[in-house]
Amino acid sequence: MLPAPTSFGTRLRAHRERAGKTRAVLGGLVGRSEDWVKALEYGRLLTPRLPMLLRLAEVLDVNDLADLTGEQSLPVASVTRAGHPAAEQISAAMQPGAVPPGTPTPVAILRGRVDQAWTLWHQSHSERSAVAAVLPDLLGEARVSARRLDGPDRRQALVELARVYHLAQLYIAHQPYPELVWLAADRAMAAAQDADNPGAIAVAAWYYAHVYRSSAQVDAAEQVLMDAVDLLDPESGAEDLARWGQLHLGLALGHGKAGRSGQAWRAWDQAHRAAGQLGGAHSWLMFGEVAVEAYAVTLETDLCRPGEAVRRIARTHYSSLPSRTRRSSHLVDAARAHLQRKEEIAAVHLLGRALRESVDTVRHVPFARMAILEMCGSRGPVGEDARELALAVGIDW
CATH class of the missing domain: 1.10.260.40 (lambda repressor-like DNA-binding domains)
Known part of the structure; x- marks a missing residue:
């Protein structure tokens, strides 16, 4: 030893x-x-x-x-991780136990309410606070409907339940409750599999892969994505095409984390072609051509190619991304690329722009918190701007 x-x-x-x-x-x-x-x-x-x-x-x-x-x-x-005030309430709504009493909601109405919750997530300046107001009741409503409806309605309710758990996973992500992130991902996959819906399973695989990658289990992330790819036919229509492309984007991100440049860009190319065929962005998955191009900045940065990342930043029309959270995340990745080049002025500027898109994204993403904390010690305008950002997101420096 x-x-x-x-x-x-x-x-x-x-x-x-x-x-x-x-x-x-x-x-x-x-x-x-x-x-x-x-x-x-x-x-x-x-x-x-x-x-x-x-x-x-x-x-x-x-x-x-x-x-x-x-x-x-x-x-x-x-x-590096900040807890949200409503986390305990969300956690209680996710815990196992008997299905709460109540009358099941018709599937069409349930789907509309889940769509509204996703719209809150994508369009709110403080997305966690926005969805926290509806997520506990929505979890209960979806669980009741998935348990008490029968036949095709039950399977559709299970698909919606999976979507609610995806939203719960996003809410909990980057908070000091990793066990809840795993629970949300597992519950979503179980609901999708119970629904026997390949499209729902594919989306659950995309979100499960995020959890595996954040735990440095890139091979497990690849496996869950590849298993789901086999269930889809991208020639069958826009829904399968969007999910097929998103799964390949997930494969690219995993290869990027592992430093496998060739495999990462081959998978990214497939995702980019699918997005180009799709046209606009998917309504709630936000998979589309601009989103895939924004993730290319993530890949270049993960592969330690900040010069290429900065060149891609200049060509990416991030403002057309139909999601505040995604726009903010892209700007955080852009800041990460500039910090790899020791360009603190650009980095602090981009983090400020990210904050204007979404306070919650900057407050909760570990890299953003650490970068702000580090730049608080810089002299001149960089330190001043970083200290203002620290105050805005609640970082003690």
Whole structure:
């Protein structure tokens, strides 16, 4: 058995190798060079300040900073992830137990209410607060309908129940409750499978893959997506085409996380072709050509190609994305690319624009929180702007 690593550099190297990342990749993901990582590992540089430690921990999937530093315990999520005030209420509505009493809602009415909830998510400046007002009751209503309706109506109600759990997963994401994210993804997949609906299973696979990737299980993410691809015929119509394209987008994101550039871009090309054939964006999945092009920035950044990411940013008409949350997420990824190039002025500007699109996205995405926290220590306008952002999203600096 290997002795437990003692120095910060030794611990960093052990976690980097466990994560399967080269020094160049790790350095690129946190906006530093390969030589900088090497110098840390060999003890030629002092241990970084807290904001950079948090970025390293997030990239390496380290849950407690003590595992990196060997010092006092500090759960990474306590700094990088903010809880929403209604989280306990949403959690209670998701817990297992008897189906609440009530009369089932006709499927057409239930579908309309679920559509309205998704519209709230995409169009609200504070999407978590907006959906928190309707999600607990909607979860109960969908569960009652899926249990008490019969035949085709029951299967359609199960499809809507899966959509409600997807929304719950998005609400809970980036909060310090990982078990609830897994629960929402699992409940959604179970409802889709009970409905025996290939389209619903495909969407559940897209959301399940997000959970796997966030837990550094990229191979599991790929498997769940590939299983769902086999259920779809992209030639059968727009709905299957949108879901087929979105699954390939998910495959591209997983390959990007794993550093598999060729496979990532092959999958992205298939998603982009599907989006081009589809025309406009899907009504609630928001899959479309501009969305796929925006995700190309994510891929280039994950693959540590910030120069290519910045060039793609200039060509992406993100403002036409029909979702505030997606526009804000794209701007956060754009900021991430600029920080990889050490361009703090551009990064803080883009985070400010992301905040104007969606306060909740910037408040809850770990990278945005860490970047703001790190830039709070910068001098001049960058530090001033970062401190204003910190105040807006509730970060103590």
